Amino acid sequence: MNRIYLHVVISLLGVGALSSCGGGGSKGGAYSEKTGYAYNQRENGGFEVKKNFKRGPGPGLIEIEGGEFIMGGSATDIPGQDMSAYNYKRQVTVSSFYMDETEVSNTDWLEYLHWIKTTFRGKPELREYYYEALPDTLVWRKPLSYNEPYVNNYLRHPAYGDYPVVGVSWLQATDYCVWRTDRVNEFILREKGIMTPFKDLNKPAGKGAKSNANTGAQPGIIYNTDAYLNGQIKDTGKNAPVDLSATANPNGKGKALRNVRLEDGEIYQPYRLPTEAEWEYAALGLIGNTQYANINEKKIYPWNGLGITSPKKSTRGMILANFKRGKGDYMGVGGSLNDKGSITQSVRSFTPNDFGLYNMAGNVSEWVQDVYRLNTFEATEGLNPFRGNEYADKERDPQSNVIKLDGKGRPVMKPAASGVKQTWAQLQSQYVDSTYKADQRGFKDEEKNLPNGELVTLYNNKSRVYKGGSWNDQAMWLNPAARRFLQEDESTADIGFRCAMTMLGAPEVKSAGKPQFRNKPAKPFKVK
Template sequence: MRRVIPVVVALSSVVLLGACSKLSKSGKNKDLSPKTGVAYNDPNNGGLHINRKVKETPGPGLVAIEGGTFVMGGSLNEDLGYAHDNLKRRVTVASFYIDQTEVSNADWLEYLHWIAQNFPDDGKLYYDALPDSLVWRHPLSYNEPYVNLYLRHPSFQDYPVVGVSWEQATAYCQWRTDRVNENILRNSGVLVDYKTRSERQATGNDAFNTDIYLNGQLKGDGIDGPNMPTDNKPGAQAGAKRTIRMEDGILKQPYRLPTEAEWEYAALGLIGNTVQGNIENSRTYPWSGLGVRSDKRKTQGRMLANFKITSGNNMGVAGDLNDGGDITVPVTSYAPNDFGLYNMAGNVNEWVNDVYRQLSFEDFEDFNPFRGNVFMDNQYENADGRVLAKDKYGRPIKVPAKAARKQTWEELQAAKGGEATTTSTYAYDARGFEDEETQELYGKTSLVNNKSRVYKGGSWNDRAYWLNPATRRHMQQDESDAMTGFRCAMTMVGNVFGPTSKGKSSGRAKTSKGSPH
């Protein structure tokens, strides 16, 4: 199946924008502040825009996952490697979104095509985005055909992309965020449509970036579309238009890699084993039971995932293949778990966002646990005018956070002037816990440092043990192999499953109509 452009999301944006414009022209709105009684969206009293009509929906390709509590590491009933790195602890994961499938070769080719189209003279950007196809080479295997064919041949288009590092996967998530939001704005007429942009031969010099756009730095002739909302700001000229703000609720949150806790929670799919708040049966895999074969009548005995059955047996016997996958298989193969997610065990390992630490279970928060590096802030080119600094690709430049809290105005001004303050020189290390990599030991006593990232799930070349969602391994964030891919996630704004929502979840989560497969 091929990708579907998220027209549904774009159309909903048109409705919202129409409402914004209508309110702006009339200056009338019965929606009043419950605390002051002052009308919202009224240009005569300041024009504060409060949008009560926003309905949270997943971005294209994503499935809504109802959060809850679970025992992280609880599905691991044997520790074959004696790693002791995922001991049991109860945590709570907030509701979130995650891709229904792994990112495929076709998805990655779309990414490469966009780079080539928008930055045709930037060979480095394109080269850095290429997967390392040489991961297929092995001294004693004839895998050379995959080096040239796996990524680009149409027969492999729906197979998961491999040979991508954690850094490349993160860059893809950032790119995907901007393309989804750009598509929403162009299809709804807030930005000029694709045809108009193409006719004026626009390139990466005005490439859309969500943060830069929300900061008001991407507007003007040739960029603004006909359906921009009316500006209610006092003093604005009659009929003046404005760009979309975060308060409008139209643009999507950033795509990102899931945290390890989110990934493990989504993989287990315990929602299928829950009755009135009680988990009836624990799970060892993303399905019920202790085995890796189907107990359904029509598929009885068939493997439920793509993995290495025994040494030398990747897919079964000809004429009656078992899992049927000598290497990877299409991303919608096998039955999905109870959240509707495909291949949360087997096919390819999947990168998650966390930095690997063997003792992550000791130092953790019990709500949305995550182990990362330092917090990052946007860098300002002009702090007084709040103009964000951009790199040559139009993306905001990120710098480590300088303070553990919001600075006072005096501290902020002192930092701008170059004066020494406790906060301007403070190395904020809340995520790293002062555990910088020790160069003199790295490679001698430990392979773990701040660039070690977790991957989970097992692959086509792994034994059944690694299909357990609680197992965890690590690799350097700039490394890749033929067994590791990824899927994206997104933070859920509000909670569509919360106490104010109508009805209850049916067990299988809702899927975006913009799903790419």
């Protein structure tokens, strides 16, 4: 986990917001309950607080209200299937989070490739960056199967545009999450006018284009959220927040503007792969079966019931997910196709589960963050269980605090120097605590090596979990508790992914109609 310098409060954006908060506690504005000082006032030192923050999901995401559930609790309930090798049961709690409504599609990935091509045009690093981001379309090739049309067409042809991207390794999926975070945050800031809007950046010189050598669209400078928050990318649009610090506008002429800070609440949390616990919790969708903390009906699939076909009159008998019914039955009989897909299907196929998530069973299996261990959940934490922590810090200059960036415009990361906050002297000297184990992926489960250096087990610290079942799997793998693994740099034609995002603040997503404790606001302090 990167070191985050915490601040006590969140700052207000814009002149309109500031005008409603002036005057100090005695005048009814925003003020400190502990010191009496008014917030958002230059004369009081310019300390800013945002009181009207409203959270919401980023593009493509929906809210998943967390809670307690039995992880692995559905595995042994599959009729006629032996899931003992994958059976683990543990009561855990998952914090509320956001998750992609659908799997990442071919069109989504082509957008990613297009950005790389246009942003790095003419640069020597383009070819390597672009090549590393390309999915492996050769995953469709089989020695005894004619799949060459998929090799040549599946990724790029519009017939498969809304189908899930495949041939993507765990490493490529996580890299996409990093890229998506920066693009979404840049889009939001430019659309709101906090940064220079794209339309103004693209104007030819002499026609109102803003001259700013540090904007993300200028040659050699690529927007990155961490670099922007650290002040290394300076770009203030007309709606950028006013800088209330005493040194920002010493002459008092005009308005000094500043970059958004983390405290302003405008920057989205990073997109990432969901943890295994988050994925399983979201796939089960028990929220639709719960009333007053009681689960009325258990699930073995993302839908209710023991069957795999729809019980509704209008869709009776239709298969509820895209999977393989038998060793050679991928879609049923001509004229009466069962799941209507020989390979993958649109990311919005079938009916979403009670959380509103599509294809949480079948279509493609999905990467999750976790490193695979067979007995992971025997020793895991009860809150947000996860195996795969690899703690790292951004590499900074100790004097200037400037973050070092790589050729992609992203922070260079280094193993975390310590498990606790370092002293100032240690930080300046780049002190490293040799007793601190940065990589906890094999925590309490170390690998064992043979004399020739080979591993005893088939899995290691680069073995990653994937879940959900696919078009190429039979029904037993559709169970949310089923788990398998693959090396993080490998890919297949039946594994894709979707992104998640951490939800900050209160875990309750919708409070309307639910009982709440009512708390009195603090009384303003008045100087007598």
